[in-house]
Amino acid sequence: MLRPIGSSTSAMDSSATAGKSIFRHSVHCVSRESRQLFFACSIQVQIRFMICKRERNRRGFFEFLLDAESMLKFNPRFLIVSLGNPLPKYESLHSAGHFVLNGLAKTLHQPAFREVTLGRQSCLVSQGPKYILVQSPTYMNTSGGFVANAWQETVRKYGAESLGLVIVHDELEKDFGVVKLLPWDRSPRGHNGVKSVRGSLSQKKYPESPFARVAVGIGRPEERDAATVSRYVLKKISREHQTTLEEETPWDVAKCLMELENQWRIDVQGGSGGTTEP
Template structure:
């Protein structure tokens, strides 16, 4: 994607808030933290400054930059554990809206993008979807959806012509495709294999291509 292409259909600049879901150490390199690993790869791809912890964003790790001179992107690694992500994501997004130039306008709010692991995809695949669609058992997504509803941010985001998107990175399922809770838990909290990690880290450009196509509709 050329950075000059990331404008909306009216040719106006956009702001994008990209937040990753995962778990803190010692599970920060697990399959369940694929969103965090992808976010760090994106930070490197975009050449943004190093992440720093910022209390107004729920003590999450954040970095921000411009692509060309008209695209403002903030990357945020959610500080909460996966199943409790919602409140921190809602707080961080609200803070970004308040600080964004678009936050004071009636015609649009920044796009919200959630990065997460996806068991329903084969390892290495990326899939972009609507953030409000069924979480299909993903507790991190459920938590985010519930917090956006309970705070009213989800409704206001839609009313302000903002977009709520999510991008899943495929991690597949445990051997035998078992759905037993204990097997699934052990699998997602297991270390992401080196080959899949390298594939994940190479997805940053593909991720930006997916977002450019959706955001500029």
């Protein structure tokens, strides 16, 4: 693990500014497809810069810049779907994924969410050049059909070879706010939303696409009987918890997304192909 060094970020600021200037100058001289690639890579630079600045990890940012050539050669998209019960009616810990996605749009410098039709249903979507953030409009336990339809529609538009799928969901077995990147086939541990998605969408049909889960810890009550757990996850979320999920947790989710993409890039450029298991 890299040790944070120093508190000065002037060199990082200068490098990030220079990088942005290069991208802005280049977009006037290239095709539409190349412009989209430049914009997506520029966003990656900004996100990595903000994460490293936040962690005071200057070395990590410069190492990321040294790998920019690899990033330009392989720059995929991700469909990121949060699971939960519809907001704002069901503002509970069980909808933690939706709250995190609200904050993730800001962290990733995405456009604001707007209501569109995707997966045959009206839902909230934030569409960027790299990340397509979607809040599942269904109830948690019946998420599968929507996620499968949204994935298939997005694959038809962009192609499976350059598209990955990530679902963001709450996790009782982790302390509140803890974020973990999980393999798609990891046990749902009784999570009905994850069960529904996995029952509706088979990763084996898309071997060129990485499927993954981002679990967001919500803790659990001391009593583990079904009635107590149900009350815990469905009660109205506190303002403090909502603020954490929308302002702090998205940074850890962004790191998971970059980790997933880096592993996918290694697999593709290393010639191994196939799916990625974080």
